[in-house]
Amino acid sequence: MRSCPFPSTPGFVIFLVAGAALCLPPRVQGWETVRFAPSPAVIEPAVTYLSQAPEIDGVLDESLGDLPIRRFNLVEKSAADNPDFNLSYRLGYGARFLYVYVEVEAEEITYRDRAYQNGDGFALVLTHPAPGNAPTREFYVLACSAVNRPSMEWTRRIFWYYNVDNLFLPTGEETKSAFHDGDGTIAFELLLPWVDVHPYHPWLSDGIGFNLALAKAVGEKGVSSYRVVDAGIGNENSPREYALLRFEQPRHAGEPQTFVLLGRNHLSEGDTLRARAVTVAAQPGAEELVVFTQAGEKTNVDYAIESYECEPGLTFRDFEVKASNLPAGGYVASWLSQNNESQGESGFSILPAFDPGALKRRLDGAGRALSPGSHTTLEFMIEEVEADLAELYPYEKAAAQRIRISRLIDYVEKAEAGSDRFAAQREFVRMAYRSRLDDTLQPYMVWIPKDFDPGRKYPLLVFLHGSASTETNIRGWRDIIPEGFIALGPRGRGPSNCYSWDNAQTDVAEAVQAVKENFPIDERNVLLAGFSMGGYGVYRTFYEAPETYRGIAVFSGMPTARFDPAEHKDAKVVDFTRPENIKKFKGVPVFVFHGKRDLNVSYDATERFVVQLERAGVPVQFHAEADKGHESPSDETIRAFFAWVGGVLQK
Numbered sequence: 001m002r003s004c005p006f007p008s009t010p011g012f013v014i015f016l017v018a019g020a021a022l023c024l025p026p027r028v029q030g031w032e033t034v035r036f037a038p039s040p041a042v043i044e045p046a047v048t049y050l051s052q053a054p055e056i057d058g059v060l061d062e063s064l065g066d067l068p069i070r071r072f073n074l075v076e077k078s079a080a081d082n083p084d085f086n087l088s089y090r091l092g093y094g095a096r097f098l099y100v101y102v103e104v105e106a107e108e109i110t111y112r113d114r115a116y117q118n119g120d121g122f123a124l125v126l127t128h129p130a131p132g133n134a135p136t137r138e139f140y141v142l143a144c145s146a147v148n149r150p151s152m153e154w155t156r157r158i159f160w161y162y163n164v165d166n167l168f169l170p171t172g173e174e175t176k177s178a179f180h181d182g183d184g185t186i187a188f189e190l191l192l193p194w195v196d197v198h199p200y201h202p203w204l205s206d207g208i209g210f211n212l213a214l215a216k217a218v219g220e221k222g223v224s225s226y227r228v229v230d231a232g233i234g235n236e237n238s239p240r241e242y243a244l245l246r247f248e249q250p251r252h253a254g255e256p257q258t259f260v261l262l263g264r265n266h267l268s269e270g271d272t273l274r275a276r277a278v279t280v281a282a283q284p285g286a287e288e289l290v291v292f293t294q295a296g297e298k299t300n301v302d303y304a305i306e307s308y309e310c311e312p313g314l315t316f317r318d319f320e321v322k323a324s325n326l327p328a329g330g331y332v333a334s335w336l337s338q339n340n341e342s343q344g345e346s347g348f349s350i351l352p353a354f355d356p357g358a359l360k361r362r363l364d365g366a367g368r369a370l371s372p373g374s375h376t377t378l379e380f381m382i383e384e385v386e387a388d389l390a391e392l393y394p395y396e397k398a399a400a401q402r403i404r405i406s407r408l409i410d411y412v413e414k415a416e417a418g419s420d421r422f423a424a425q426r427e428f429v430r431m432a433y434r435s436r437l438d439d440t441l442q443p444y445m446v447w448i449p450k451d452f453d454p455g456r457k458y459p460l461l462v463f464l465h466g467s468a469s470t471e472t473n474i475r476g477w478r479d480i481i482p483e484g485f486i487a488l489g490p491r492g493r494g495p496s497n498c499y500s501w502d503n504a505q506t507d508v509a510e511a512v513q514a515v516k517e518n519f520p521i522d523e524r525n526v527l528l529a530g531f532s533m534g535g536y537g538v539y540r541t542f543y544e545a546p547e548t549y550r551g552i553a554v555f556s557g558m559p560t561a562r563f564d565p566a567e568h569k570d571a572k573v574v575d576f577t578r579p580e581n582i583k584k585f586k587g588v589p590v591f592v593f594h595g596k597r598d599l600n601v602s603y604d605a606t607e608r609f610v611v612q613l614e615r616a617g618v619p620v621q622f623h624a625e626a627d628k629g630h631e632s633p634s635d636e637t638i639r640a641f642f643a644w645v646g647g648v649l650q651k
Contacts, residue, residue: 032080037073039230039243043210046246047202050092050099051254056191058180060090060101067092067101072214074230078222085216087226093202093247095257095280095342100124100190102214109181110217113152113629115145116160118599119217119224120179122188123160126197127209127240135239137164138393139209140197142171144190146179151631157190163393164237166468166495172196188214194259195344199395202247203278203314204261209242221599237496250314256281258289258342260335262321265348266398273323273348275333281310288338293322295331302326328352328406330399349402352409356386359412366415373431373518374422378415380432380441381408426450428475433514437506444511445471447478447487448519457522459649461487462512462549464530464537468495477531479638480555482645488515492537498561499537500573505544508537512548525649529553529591532601532630536561539576543584551648553591553641556630558601559609577609582616589651590620591644593637595628 045068054061067090075084085104092099102122115121127139141161147153157177159169176191194201200208213227231241256279263274279287287310293302302322308315321333327350334345359382367375385404392398414421422429427450432443449458461481465473474489481487490511492504499505515521528549530538535557542552559576574581590613594606603624613620621644623637633641 032077032082033074034077035074035230036071039073039241040228042244042246043070043228044246046248047091047093049248049250050094051251053094053097053191054092054099054189056176056178056189058178058187058189060103060187060189064090064092064101070228072212072226072228074227076225076227078218078224082218082222082224085224085226087214087216089212089214089228095203095250095259095278096193096195096344098126098190098192098194100188100192100212102188102212104186104214104216105184106186106216107181107184109146109179109186111146111148112217112599113149113597113631114155114600115147115215115217116143116155117215117223119215120186121145121155122212122214124190124192125209125211125213125240126200127242128200128205129207129209129242129244130239133242133244135241136209137239139163139240140200142190142192142197144177144188146188149627152629164239195346198265198346199261201259201261203316204259204276208245209240210245211240211242223599237494250280254282256285256287256310256340256342258287258337258340260289260291260333260344260346262333262346262348262395264394265346265396266351266392266394266402267323267348268351269326269328269353270324271350273321273333275319275321277306277308277317277319277335279310279315279317280313281315282312284312285310286339287315287317289317289319290336290338291319291321292334292336293326293331294334295326295329298332298334301331323348323350326350328402330397330402347397347399349398351389351398351402352405354385354389354405356382359408362412362416366412369415369418370420371423371518373433373514374415374420376434376441377422377431378408378411379434380443381411383441384443426452430472431514431518433510435507435510437503437510442493442507442510443471443491444514445474445489446515446519447474447481447485449484449486454520457520458484458486459525459527460512460515460521461485462508462526462528462541463487463489464492464499464508464528464534464541465489465495466530466532466534467498470495473531477632479632480529480641482642486515486519486521488512496533498533499540500561504537505541508541509545509548525550527551527553527645527648529555530557531555531632532557535601539585540574542588543574543576543581546584546588549588551589551591551645552585553593553644554606555593555633556595556598556601556606557592558605560605577612579616582612582618585613585618586616588618589644589648590618591623591641592620593623593625593633593641595631595633596624596626597629600630 069088087104090101112118116123124142130136143160144157145155147156157171159167174193178189180187211229216224229243258279260277289306291304292300295301306319308317332347336343426448432441463474471489471491490508493507497504535554538552538554561573594603610622
């Protein structure tokens with residue numbers, strides 16, 4: 001765990017961690033990597049201080065013309081004959097924001113889905129450095145895309161990753177981005193408030209990381225990726241490498257501004273919560289902060305007034321937030337300057353008392369009231385919360401952990417009173433089983449119809465998640481669950497296993513068995529479906545256990561694994577395009593969907609594989625959509641899928 005983010009002494013050097021978080025399409029013949037310059041240990045010159053936030057319209061303000069022009073250091077091309085683009089970026093910062101401007105000499109913007117991967121768009125990485133400037137697992141990845149389709153509007157600006165995990169979280173309302181083309185250039189602008197990347201701040205954190213990766217579309221499907229630091233791109237679980245960036249001392253123009261950062265964002269009941277304020281000013285003067293402690297819907301429960309004298313430049317002030325007498329719950333520290341227009345807020349959690357050993361003993365004592373599946377699920381929940389708390393950083397709010405602890409205590413209390421809360425739950429329920437492979441507790445997500453009748457048997461849909469996702473991804477695919485089905489989302493032992501590891505296949509099989517043991521399943525009618533990496537998983541899982549599944553459905557999946565087997569020696573890579581492997585699918589009904597605009601998983605590869613299946617006598621139904629990328633299908637295709645399901649069950 002990291003220490004309190006407050007630096008021991010104020011300074012103007014900040015560490016920016018560069019992670020190559022841009023996931024590119026699979027490499028093809030002709031792929032070329034060119035380094036323009038070695039990876040910088042320090043990026044020069046220092047980032048320019050801006051007393052006011054620029055206008056964000058895709059055009060560089062005249063007042064910003066003196067911002068230093070910076071260059072990218074590496075390009076990766078999907079084909080060696082991709083044209084060379086002249087591009088640059090500029091940086092600025094203020095007390096409340098980071099400013100990024102990127103310019104490319106090109107005629108017009110190319111609009112593609114997930115343009116931060118496929119062009120035109122970029123990924124910005126901000127992170128904490130690790131000791132000795134080693135690669136770090138603490139970072140944000142903010143992705144920005146040029147977008148012209150309403151269905152892809154969510155990709156305009158999103159937090160793509162946070163501390164390794166896939167996130168896809170929208171940015172705050174104050175984060176602004178814009179893009180522009182014309183006069184032989186395209187440009188991107190981003191204004192990122194520091195509050196959106198808490199606790200990163202030039203004057204208050206002990207390091208901030210940075211990398212910029214721009215994806216430029218080339219032709220119909222090509223892409224060139226430019227990066228500031230020539231670190232490897234890595235996968236979803238990779239720590240990020242980095243360079244160091246200095247921040248210039250503030251210029252004392254403009255009105256005074258104040259920023260506040262909490263010392264930590266989760267604590268136990270009775271703990272003291274400290275904060276640090278920093279004020280930048282041109283002249284000596286007084287600052288008076290009112291700091292409210294709020295609960296619920298911004299209800300004030302306490303407040304404090306902090307007054308201090310400011311010197312020209314930066315003035316720091318440590319103080320205590322009124323929180324030590326509050327019960328467990330979610331709170332907000334809201335601060336307002338009485339002497340300038342500065343204001344802001346930061347959420348924090350006060351955690352309930354949590355003793356995992358005591359909860360397990362109470363759970364064992366109440367065992368008679370619980371089904372085996374419910375007991376195992378509660379065991380998993382206890383262990384999961386315990387592990388999550390051990391891995392939390394001080395700056396994380398721990399809201400999910402706080403809610404889970406309260407829910408766990410309620411579940412155990414109800415079990416002690418003779419009630420099984422899981423038995424009555426409907427729709428999406430997260431459960432767990434104990435694996436016979438290694439005696440670990442493994443989670444799965446199950447969909448239970450609202451009108452569930454334990455006296456009837458239900459067909460089962462097993463849905464395999466895509467890369468960087470988990471068992472909970474099935475929630476986003478609610479629309480493809482046929483009426484009258486129970487549905488299962490296995491974890492597969494990780495977010496990025498490509499279902500090529502044997503233990504992932506074991507996990508799928510054991511999750512299916514767990515559902516059969518806990519719910520009335522019609523074993524004659526079990527269907528298998530998956531998206532993206534889960535599409536490959538469908539082929540692999542059926543290949544391993546064809547007797548289990550009556551039909552299979554692949555949404556934007558791939559018939560071959562994309563990774564290098566030499567780097568994943570424990571994986572069992574199966575190429576399903578080989579004739580001897582296609583024979584395994586003879587007689588099984590297959591439903592395939594793929595968007596023709598998909599640049600993450602090859603549409604052409606799917607089309608060729610469908611032809612192979614048809615020639616081998618496999619009954620395959622193929623739905624291609626011209627205006628779809630790497631995404632869920634249209635309502636029309638979903639209706640076709642439901643019709644296909646009905647036909648499979650009738651057979």
